[in-house]
Amino acid sequence: MSNSILESTSGESTAMSADKPVSVTVMSMQQALNRALDEVLAENPKAVIFGEDCGRLGGVFRITDGLQARHGAQRVFDTPLAESGILGMSVGLAMAGFHPIPEVQFDGFAYPAINQIVCQIARMNYRSRGTMPMPITLRVPSFGGIRAPEHHGESLEALFAHVPGLKVVSPSNPHEAYHLLKYAATRPDPVIFMEPKSRYWQKGEVDFAADGDAPTGSKVMREGRHLTLVAWGAMVSRCLQVAELAAEDGIDIEVLDLRWLKPIDAAGLAASVRKTRRAVVVHEAPLTSGLGAEVAQLITQSCFDTLKAPVERVTGFDVPYPSGDLEDEYIPNIDRILFGIQRVLEYKRG
Amino acid sequence: MSNSILESTSGESTAMSADKPVSVTVMSMQQALNRALDEVLAENPKAVIFGEDCGRLGGVFRITDGLQARHGAQRVFDTPLAESGILGMSVGLAMAGFHPIPEVQFDGFAYPAINQIVCQIARMNYRSRGTMPMPITLRVPSFGGIRAPEHHGESLEALFAHVPGLKVVSPSNPHEAYHLLKYAATRPDPVIFMEPKSRYWQKGEVDFAADGDAPTGSKVMREGRHLTLVAWGAMVSRCLQVAELAAEDGIDIEVLDLRWLKPIDAAGLAASVRKTRRAVVVHEAPLTSGLGAEVAQLITQSCFDTLKAPVERVTGFDVPYPSGDLEDEYIPNIDRILFGIQRVLEYKRG
Amino acid sequence: MDTLPLAVPDDDAGPLTSAQLRELYSLMVAVRHLDRSAIAWQRQGIIPGYAPELGQEAAQVGSGYAVDTTRDFVFPTYREMGVARTMGVDMVGYMSTHKATWHGGLYDPVKSRLAPIQAVVAGSVLHAVGWAHGQTLEQKDGVALTYFGDGASSQGDVHEAMNFAAVMKAPVVFFVQNNGWAISVPTERQVAGGSVAARAAGYGMPALQIDGNDVVAVVEATRRAFAHARRGNGPVLIEAMTYRRGPHSTSDDPGRYRSLDEERNDAGEDPLERLRQRLLADGIADEAFFAEAIAAAEAEEEHIRAGIQALGSRPGAEMFDLVFQETTPALQAQAANWREESEHV
Amino acid sequence: MDTLPLAVPDDDAGPLTSAQLRELYSLMVAVRHLDRSAIAWQRQGIIPGYAPELGQEAAQVGSGYAVDTTRDFVFPTYREMGVARTMGVDMVGYMSTHKATWHGGLYDPVKSRLAPIQAVVAGSVLHAVGWAHGQTLEQKDGVALTYFGDGASSQGDVHEAMNFAAVMKAPVVFFVQNNGWAISVPTERQVAGGSVAARAAGYGMPALQIDGNDVVAVVEATRRAFAHARRGNGPVLIEAMTYRRGPHSTSDDPGRYRSLDEERNDAGEDPLERLRQRLLADGIADEAFFAEAIAAAEAEEEHIRAGIQALGSRPGAEMFDLVFQETTPALQAQAANWREESEHV
């Protein structure tokens, strides 16, 4: 793919393969998400987007840029500064037949809304015995890596994944972002959509042509024979880098983008690790009671006989997310992931 | 231990062993907790207790019964009905040198306070570089089993355990309740104290004499050779029942009361499972991303070579906590725990 | 307190007819009888618990009476049995929540126009705002009616809801039943300033503080508020001053925080007796009518009790089936495991 | 709006002396200069980001000036640089948060009487209430001063804080800087009813809505509020009407939501220029004094910049050491692992 391809949402380059037309564009994740939302609004008159600064400003990350101008201030609007209000209001809109796509401005500001998310959004379908579905797609700019102020670098996936009634997904690149958001925002159930904010401006190829299959489950981003690296969000590209480095030493690593953090693709994990016999799971969230524990345990359950070493976790530490200066000490870096891989490869039954 | 022993907080029976005086009383967990709080108030003039209905009523579970009368309405008081307010106020009191012991009336009503718990209580010591410790002991009547209304049967330990800066503990019987609460309420760090509400009225022996050691780490409640059952809160006594039943079939089960859900006693888990080579972890919370995953992964990490089968989890399902009629279908019951044990015992590599 | 501008004439605005007053009385008797019975059912072990609304019949029946179920939507707490009955909700379905059959109740909330029973204090106030804003977005004329208590007014969500509604001019009626107590905490230790209605001015929202034990006053105030909101003038707050004559719930022991004397003094006149006297004084009803109302209430209660007693547990499979619209492999696996181990199939 | 009863005479209550007015001017100049410089530092790559307070100097310096650091305690947001400077907080320590050195800042909050910098909107308002109630419990006479914005007023926590404080008569001064904007959302889309001060009456709490660009008015209002709270009369709310003249932060682009013309119109008179004119008119200061104030501000800024530039990263071990007062085995193990893999020791 040439870098000269126009890098805006509007400029598409269309190539032809033997069988079917392929429509591939290079764009940033911010652009891919913006385009997905634009299409969702166009396709579903009941879809509405709202949150703090989502309207005129287009969001602090510009994910909703231009949407108010294009779809009107009834469909895309600013709310007062209150996250519980935003999510509680979403419940009522869903009851009235809308598909709310609220935004929480940063991960850390989902906490004030947790009560409405856990006790209301996640349970209303159940409580109402299926008569009041909650097709709410909550966008949460997530994870760290941008040297931001406190509470702007949190990873809440373990919390969300533990809540019955929620589905949770995180894209790792622009292509995934476009397809996963379009998919999530057309589901009849609540989906927490965790956007890796450190990847918003990274460009990548997006193939808009749906490949027919729903983007459920995990996705092998790189095949390998010796060890499976499991990751999501911003950690996927870091794991791909690690795999390239390891390849130089003849270590052939498979990188699995988990994508869905609830439901977790247990079969996909099993298939990969049954082949590689070794696994390391990587995430930014603190270690203890993080989602890595669930992933590791699912792998251990399905691959107990074939595993050559216990699944290793390379994660953030059990400390509050630090200030920018210490961010690189906290987030799993290439070195720490390589050490984790080494521990697994060198494991000897004792 | 005779049942005729006076069963009130005031009536103590004192027996003598060879070496040291033993002061053992039979009382309910409610009484043990009440007594612990009474002593904490008496010993620390900076300790204050507050929450919804904590004062005059003595709490809906009567855990603070009589404390306002004994220690005054300045030390034990009712607040308005707002959990974020209660916990946010605790932060300020801690900054002013108090040791707040707030109560959240039921587990499910901790959610409105999560923002203050996660972003403030858990981080203030860190943010202030140790100059503003948060000696806050948050009591949360927790877990299910009492046929209560919605949101009155929740298990939040996985959430709390994932939050850097919190410590989390749950007692399984009156003796543990007394000692763990006295210990927790004298610590300089925030501790979430999860009280198994279904056990409040169960009686048991309490030995008030401190045994010298701080009640940290896990505790073996029953020794066994064939398999370790790991549990906490109300599930401990259920696991002890299971162990008795299994013993009839010649299966010798060790029951480990985890007690501290953060920090988890990894060494205690390893020591037990290195001996038994098999483990089942039991909890009421939903399976996915529950604390059972962390426990299982810790065991797998430390005992990979000795484990005869993958650690099994017997837990609540990934569904909202159901209404009373279905409660017994949801909470791990004896049958389901026995099935879990059986799966582990019958596991064949292959 | 009455800061609501005089409503422009409205179809709803005429004075209550004699037939309507009699209907209100019959409803209040039915509610009172069912409420008392539910406490008895709890003592008899028919249901494990219940939250009585004794003393709040006028506030609940009067406000519920103003609802137009063809276009409005109501958001209750856990104590709005009287509202549900007035709206014509299936009462076996409603009471099933107290039998611990299903948390939200078994009635159909969409068809009933009554959201599922809500156990989180102040939990559904924001839902009303969202639903109401949906009416604005679709240019419909429904009004959301949301209930909460004096205790609930302390919750942050209530503030967020009032502010959102007022900023968006959403057609919401906030109906506060100030019954003097939040479990054991009296209003003066709960509501700074002493009145929830007084909060409305701070949002530029009109408010009515009314005698919540006068069913006629309640109907009229609620109708005025509905008319105001329906015409696009934004939200209204009503604070109905009433009294929780019974315990907070069947597991509460009010003797620990208030005396019988205090109860007698603070509760004031009984709303049901008050309407009875009025109907008698105005010659609208006679003893025969009252006897008939009681007989009807008794028959109704028997019917509901029979329904509740006949109600079996819901099949455990519903735990799994009702979580999502689109289930997941993990849930299916857990359901299968549950069937094997618990149902032995 | 002024619903605060006239304060009884107080030591603090005398009119500001000429020396004090000059001091206020010097403080405002120092703050203005440091604020402008911090934006420049960000452009020069010395710090990664900053939240300017241009236009809010009078509100911040005036309110901070009323604080008695021997007994009061102050709870800032992320924008109270001017308050910190006025209170005499170590400004290298304060600015370090914007260098991404440590989230709460490196100054000592206990000694400074300024709680750590708070990035959660409305996050610390309840802390002030708790701290203030502690004063009541210990029969001390300190007052808690808590800052928040027009946007923050929408948060549930602010309501809970006001209600708690008013119910408990806690000595709190709620100081709202209504600067017209919450990032891109103007006050009229944020604050229903148009005034945060108007909310106070609903809690039975006195309030002052003041010209936040008049530093003398701010000092006097804050002193009155402190005197009221200190005497055990409970909380007071002050709404200082001002204007955020700059961007929300150095990563904001206000051109997307307001025009330069609007900025010029809405901002009104510059608070610093206003005080200058007053000092000149009253003959309290002359050009030489102003020049001196600027020179001092420049020297101070240079000193602070040098301190910030000299500031190294905190050792990574602090990540682990500062989580708890009593560390845990798991944390120690992680710290050891980190040392091995990241510090290679």
Ligand SMILES: Cc1ncc(C[n+]2csc(CCOP(=O)(O)OP(=O)(O)O)c2C)c(N)n1
């Ligand atoms: C968020 C939350 N906190 C606490 C509770 C426990 N609780 C149930 S009812 C109640 C008192 C409610 O008082 P009020 O709002 O006045 O309503 P009332 O019971 O008088 O009808 C409390 C504290 C709850 N259900 N939800």
Ligand SMILES: Cc1ncc(C[n+]2csc(CCOP(=O)(O)OP(=O)(O)O)c2C)c(N)n1
């Ligand atoms: C709980 C929470 N939600 C969202 C944010 C993101 N945010 C930071 S500042 C801000 C606007 C605050 O406006 P206001 O309270 O008026 O204060 P100002 O910035 O004008 O000083 C927002 C939305 C946050 N920090 N905290």
Ligand SMILES: [Mg+2]
């Ligand atoms: Mg009440």
Ligand SMILES: [Mg+2]
């Ligand atoms: Mg502002």
